[in-house]
Amino acid sequence: MTDSEPRAPGFGVYIHWPFCAAKCPYCDFNSHVRHKAVDQERFARAFAVEIATMRARTGPRTVTSIFLGGGTPSLMKPETVATVLGAVEANWTLAPGAEITLEANPSSVEAERFRGYRAAGVNRVSLGVQALNDRDLKFLGRLHNVAEALHAIGLAREIFPRLSFDLIYARPGQTPQAWEAELVEAIGHAADHLSLYQLTIEEGTPFHALHAARKFTIPDGEHAAELYAVTQAVTAAHGLPAYEISNHARPGAESRHNLTYWRYGEYVGVGPGAHGRFVEDGRRVVTVAERMPETWLGLVETSGHGITGGEVLNRTEEADEFLLMGLRLGEGIDLARYEMLSGKTLSSARIAILQEEGLVAPIGNSRLKATPAGMIVLDAVVADLAR
Template identity: 70%
Template structure:
């Protein structure tokens, strides 16, 4: 397969530098898709009639105003338009949403503004419209680079569509990422290595590489339970993960998070806000948020069903169903859960301040002896590559 012309890797340098602080992000959820993928448990919905984008836009703006009252004045460090399939939005819808964010919060020039897109819904004119609206980074749901597995994953695009979308994204946007799913049924390590190297040859600065997981409530879950869908076992999954880490590091896109890889300086600012346990406003059906108010962190969650969310916003000014004040111990657990996903690890002083204690020395000693965690000086704690393979267990041990 022909490789694309190699990009100018200095194009993303204009992005505001990463300060290492969590920041404040705004997440906007567009819940509609052209089709539901059989592995997907995200809040996404298929509608066979055109979506009333003007009505939804007005609702997004109305909910923003309510969330702005909750958050108070903030400087936005990143915006993420996720879904669903945000590339089904009209450019005018995206422009109105970004204008609304700038109206309610301070949005400096040069922040990261990301939009998710599926190759099947990519058009050059639409992409140029998003760029004109202010989007400066696109994240493409490519998922595989062979037509057989794309069909298995329920994707509406083929490899030719994916390569067209990648080229358009690279031509139009300063920054671009795409997703791949591995640990598919019967996937051999050498097959994945070849596919991953091909993906890297197309990538600009960032790749998200996820192992296929079987989520309850999805069509794949039913097939798996019935024995009709067999995914790689733990040992094979570990081999695939290790090959992923080796190849991406060698090719200049090392992991900065368990599933995310970037050239140094091109890490996703928005996702770093989550993993560094910063605040973020969640706007739209099924969106979650974390807002600090009066020294306490509030977890918010909105109505998941789009039409029900729309009715609530038009009636009440927002679709928020849950507002939970998180105690310090809960915040410490969330900080640990998110931060240990990162190569930079967890700020121990911040964790100690929230939890009111030091890590249990006996539990830490056992994890250190087995090579699952390591200290970075006296200030940070992180998982080793071996620890990343059993991340959930490491978090559970340290949180006790």
């Protein structure tokens, strides 16, 4: 991404489909397993109702991206996806060429279903591959094997204009050499985008209990930093440099929806557990929906929405969020926008200290970015700048 390219944050719509075939042991997302068939038509109607309620709050907007996440959205029928996308288009203006992404698991991929999603308007798929060896896929609790993953990647490349897939690294026993080989293989299959996440142990997950009981170990900080360095070097050498801490793309193929988050744009969240952040009556509001799918459904059917929490952000909170999100990006932050949000400038003395420590770097006179070393300790960098 060149410094001259536009960075308008855009306006996104996030749709949360909360159901999964199985709960992965590392996952702390709002996902639920149901052993009876989900009434998709009823949920689709509820999504449409909540979308209309959110439209009344945001007013007319031009939607630059839609993201169907979860859960496992590829468990949705194409007709369900079409209903939801139709509701978005009926309430807001859809920008020409808007990015419409659907997350999919390789185990729930069928060619006919993929073609149905494409016909419904989906133009980008994000596949949860996670590993390219069967032993680690089993450890991660995935329902697919490598052969199924590669089949899904091939289908996605054939049917959709754009494709991304995820891998998790810093797995037990993973060496830098093994990760480099796996990454080179992945790049060979990737079209233009990879999301590469370090395995973290999240409280409340099965992995948290197993890790605490010493049933497995993951690479320590120094080893994980080495794996991160391998990630950056290999992807850059193969034309997919990092544009965000965990995301890599060929120039122009960045996820527009995720850039809306990181550039501190506005987005509506629809569905169980979804979050939104948008400007209403001149103030940035946060919306948080009820997490339990059936409870959310009942709320929407009686009240028109499932929003149960949220807040109005003050200037300091907005500026802090802007820092935390924007410094994740290789393009960094616009210092003038920080000043506009916060009403103050960042301390030049603190910037100078962080620059001496090799943690931040200026981009011309108008922007500031975290260096690769700064990315590893980003929370500390942000805390220091925000003081």
